[in-house]
Amino acid sequence: MSPRRFRGGIHPPDHKEKTRGGSSARIGVPERIVLPMVQHLGTPCVPAVEAGDVVERGQVVGRAEAMVSAPIHSPVAGTVIAVTETLTATGARVPAVEIAPEAEQDWDRFVPLEDAEVVHTVRAAGIVGLGGAAFPSAVKLTPPQDMPVSTVILNGCECEPYLTCDHRTMLERPGRVVAGGRIIAEAVGASRTVIGIEANKFDAVDTMRSAAGGSAEVCVLPAHYPQGAEKQLIRSVLGIEVPHGKLPAATGALVHNVSTAAAIADAVEDRRPLMERVMTVTGHVARPGNYLVPIGTLVSDVLAAAGGTVGEVARVIVGGPMTGMPLAGLDVPVVKATGGIVVFAQGEVAPAVLGDQPCIRCARCVAACPMWLEPYVIGIHANRRDWDATERYHAIDCIECGCCSYVCPTSRPLVQLIRRAKHMLMERGSKL
Amino acid sequence: MSETAPTSLPWVAAAPHIASKRSCRGIMLWVVVALLPTTGWAVWNMGSVAAWLLATCIGSAMGTEWLWNRIARRPQTLGDGSALVTGLLLALTLPPRTPLWMAVAGGIVAIALAKMLFGGLGWNLFNPALVGRAFISISWIGVLAGVRPFPGGWYNALDVPGTGDLDAITGATRLAIAAADRAADGAYGVDLTHYYAPLFFRNLEGSLGEVSAALLLFGGALLIVKGIIDWRIPVGYVGTVAVLSWAFGSDPVFNVLAGGLLLGAFFMATDYVTSPMTPLGRLLFGCGCGLFNVVGRFYGPMPESTTFAILFMNGLVPLIDRWLSPRTYGWGRGDA
Ligand code: SF4
Numbered sequence: 166m167s168p169r170r171f172r173g174g175i176h177p178p179d180h181k182e183k184t185r186g187g188s189s190a191r192i193g194v195p196e197r198i199v200l201p202m203v204q205h206l207g208t209p210c211v212p213a214v215e216a217g218d219v220v221e222r223g224q225v226v227g228r229a230e231a232m233v234s235a236p237i238h239s240p241v242a243g244t245v246i247a248v249t250e251t252l253t254a255t256g257a258r259v260p261a262v263e264i265a266p267e268a269e270q271d272w273d274r275f276v277p278l279e280d281a282e283v284v285h286t287v288r289a290a291g292i293v294g295l296g297g298a299a300f301p302s303a304v305k306l307t308p309p310q311d312m313p314v315s316t317v318i319l320n321g322c323e324c325e326p327y328l329t330c331d332h333r334t335m336l337e338r339p340g341r342v343v344a345g346g347r348i349i350a351e352a353v354g355a356s357r358t359v360i361g362i363e364a365n366k367f368d369a370v371d372t373m374r375s376a377a378g379g380s381a382e383v384c385v386l387p388a389h390y391p392q393g394a395e396k397q398l399i400r401s402v403l404g405i406e407v408p409h410g411k412l413p414a415a416t417g418a419l420v421h422n423v424s425t426a427a428a429i430a431d432a433v434e435d436r437r438p439l440m441e442r443v444m445t446v447t448g449h450v451a452r453p454g455n456y457l458v459p460i461g462t463l464v465s466d467v468l469a470a471a472g473g474t475v476g477e478v479a480r481v482i483v484g485g486p487m488t489g490m491p492l493a494g495l496d497v498p499v500v501k502a503t504g505g506i507v508v509f510a511q512g513e514v515a516p517a518v519l520g521d522q523p524c525i526r527c528a529r530c531v532a533a534c535p536m537w538l539e540p541y542v543i544g545i546h547a548n549r550r551d552w553d554a555t556e557r558y559h560a561i562d563c564i565e566c567g568c569c570s571y572v573c574p575t576s577r578p579l580v581q582l583i584r585r586a587k588h589m590l591m592e593r594g595s596k597l
Numbered sequence: 598m599s600e601t602a603p604t605s606l607p608w609v610a611a612a613p614h615i616a617s618k619r620s621c622r623g624i625m626l627w628v629v630v631a632l633l634p635t636t637g638w639a640v641w642n643m644g645s646v647a648a649w650l651l652a653t654c655i656g657s658a659m660g661t662e663w664l665w666n667r668i669a670r671r672p673q674t675l676g677d678g679s680a681l682v683t684g685l686l687l688a689l690t691l692p693p694r695t696p697l698w699m700a701v702a703g704g705i706v707a708i709a710l711a712k713m714l715f716g717g718l719g720w721n722l723f724n725p726a727l728v729g730r731a732f733i734s735i736s737w738i739g740v741l742a743g744v745r746p747f748p749g750g751w752y753n754a755l756d757v758p759g760t761g762d763l764d765a766i767t768g769a770t771r772l773a774i775a776a777a778d779r780a781a782d783g784a785y786g787v788d789l790t791h792y793y794a795p796l797f798f799r800n801l802e803g804s805l806g807e808v809s810a811a812l813l814l815f816g817g818a819l820l821i822v823k824g825i826i827d828w829r830i831p832v833g834y835v836g837t838v839a840v841l842s843w844a845f846g847s848d849p850v851f852n853v854l855a856g857g858l859l860l861g862a863f864f865m866a867t868d869y870v871t872s873p874m875t876p877l878g879r880l881l882f883g884c885g886c887g888l889f890n891v892v893g894r895f896y897g898p899m900p901e902s903t904t905f906a907i908l909f910m911n912g913l914v915p916l917i918d919r920w921l922s923p924r925t926y927g928w929g930r931g932d933a
């Protein structure tokens with residue numbers, strides 16, 4: 166079956182050239198590590214250490230006490246300074262464990278995970294969706310009984326502009342990605358594994374093809390945002406849609422990010438918990454590139470490791486420019502799902518729009534919406550607080566990809582308006 | 598450790614953090630650029646009358662918008678460029694000797710009545726320039742009919758058989774000549790193929806915007822290539838006109854080239870605010886404009902039916918949009 170392009174989406178300039186070439190380097194030992202107890206979707210972790218405790222690299226410092234949760238491990242050997250609170254990139258204040266790392270670290274040593282079967286291992290390793298979703302991976306490995314998984318799709322699209330960490334992972338650790346895919350497929354009993362890669366990463370396509378051999382198909386997809394969004398990816402690879410209100414598993418497909426797959430292989434084959442990750446540091450920094458960063462490192466320290474920011478900074482975001490979080494300050498830690506830090510100068514960022522801009526009915530948002538919604542209508546009704554009307558236009562199906570806002574010539578804040586409508590509708594009990 | 602990094606950041610706004618470069622003003626300026634060859638050629642051939650008409654329409658449209666915002670104590674909106682486009686388009690729909698007081702009135706009606714009264718840019722149901730033009734043509738049919746054909750117009754010199762008589766009857770455009778000939782079952786023996794060349798390159802009867810079909814096609818093509826307008830509207834429009842005129846036994850090429858049709862198809866019917874939001878809707882809209890344009894031409898009271906064909910279809914846009922509202926991903930018929 167040849168892949169089909171999903172209808173909608175956009176082609177923003179990708180700005181990946183600065184970072185896709187160099188291999189990922191480990192950053193130096195940061196002065197402190199701040200591990201928020203919420204780095205995943207689901208129940209927060211409970212601190213498992215106290216101030217003054219000496220911790221080893223790989224030791225659990227945040228216990229997961231619920232099904233939908235993921236434990237947190239110290240990425241360094243060091244001393245717990247405090248069990249405290251921290252601001253996160255989302256602006257939330259959450260419980261956190263703060264650690265002073267020892268100046269010298271042996272990165273090859275860590276407390277190995279206990280032997281257990283695959284799903285338990287993945288859970289104990291604290292692995293979450295590294296593509297940004299941060300959903301605990303172990304939960305996805307136990308799909309509902311009535312929804313058998315036939316196809317595992319490894320998501321190597323990395324459609325967000327600027328980010329190249331998945332690209333580098335595929336180039337640098339293709340064997341681990343393939344192994345992770347095999348582990349996932351065996352765990353859920355899938356017969357087919359497809360690695361979806363956007364056509365702009367031709368080197369990754371070749372690398373993954375030879376690494377996969379016959380064990381997985383590499384599916385080359387058009388470079389097109391949001392190709393890597395779960396619903397759009399399933400549609401492109403399998404040609405089917407995830408029905409409204411159903412889990413993607415209802416289509417028999419299970420999507421995992423390639424970096425997540427590599428982390429799963431690390432956990433199962435090396436008994437290695439998730440302690441660090443590759444992230445793209447780019448934009449106006451002295452040394453843009455991909456860096457291997459201990460989770461819990463402060464954004465300011467990551468930027469310093471990349472040589473610091475250059476010139477006048479307008480905005481710093483974590484994640485990609487289409488869906489990432491703007492930072493109010495740089496003293497927040499990176500978390501498991503942080504795929505990148507992008508530093509923007511003035512003039513590169515979308516203008517901050519004041520006041521209500523008119524919709525000139527240019528239909529660009531309608532053409533760009535990958536969920537085939539009519540963002541302009543939802544926006545107008547959300548402005549009027551006519552939530553019933555936003556429901557009729559299926560606001561709830563919006564995946565908040567940002568395409569509509571991106572294309573709008575009058576810079577209407579469409580995603581924010583639609584997100585508002587979604588909140589109101591969910592409060593009323595509408596189901597996703 | 599990070600002395601180069603600021604600790605607090607001045608701009609914090611929600612995702613997406615990047616935006617396409619295409620702005621409302623940019624789009625409007627492209628429309629103006631696409632109309633420049635036509636406008637320039639009109640002024641070159643018709644001289645200061647055309648220039649005055651252009652200046653008056655644009656001034657009237659922009660002045661009305663400025664005054665409206667001023668009186669309503671709303672922020673000024675001239676910067677979005679849409680009043681400029683409305684004024685320019687209005688001028689291009691008028692014949693060169695249109696009295697300037699009429700042009701002023703047209704500009705006022707276009708902006709005040711057709712746009713600002715509806716709530717400003719984006720809220721109007723009908724194309725403002727066409728409302729202005731319709732207002733003028735309905736209110737002052739007699740006056741406009743009395744506007745003398747522009748001296749030097751080719752059709753006097755062309756010596757097409759029969760046109761001498763027709764001149765006396767209609768004193769107007771080639772379209773009117775063709776209509777009269779049709780009405781008389783071809784008694785005048787007008788050979789429409791003789792009109793191709795002047796209509797295409799240099800035509801001084803009719804409105805400013807009818808001065809050259811070639812330049813309109815160039816401007817329209819530019820807008821399509823630049824992604825400003827959707828090809829479906831002009832193609833549906835022109836295609837329908839060509840096919841239907843052929844079916845009605847008339848000359849399709851002449852019917853496409855003559856009158857305000859190309860100006861309407863490429864620059865009026867494609868107005869974002871007053872055209873449908875989906876690709877299929879736009880094709881349908883274009884075909885509908887073409888249908889009513891031809892029907893108006895052949896059966897209506899006036900051969901110049903472009904204005905009313907488009908205005909009529911403008912009125913149907915909300916229905917078309919509701920009817921062709923896209924199916925949401927994951928809803929109803931899937932590809933599964
Ligand atoms: S409406 Fe939602 S899904 Fe559609 S383009 Fe906008 S953000 Fe994306």
Ligand code: SF4
Binds near residue numbers: 528530573576577
């Ligand atoms: S992109 Fe903006 S101006 Fe265009 S239709 Fe959508 S909301 Fe309206």
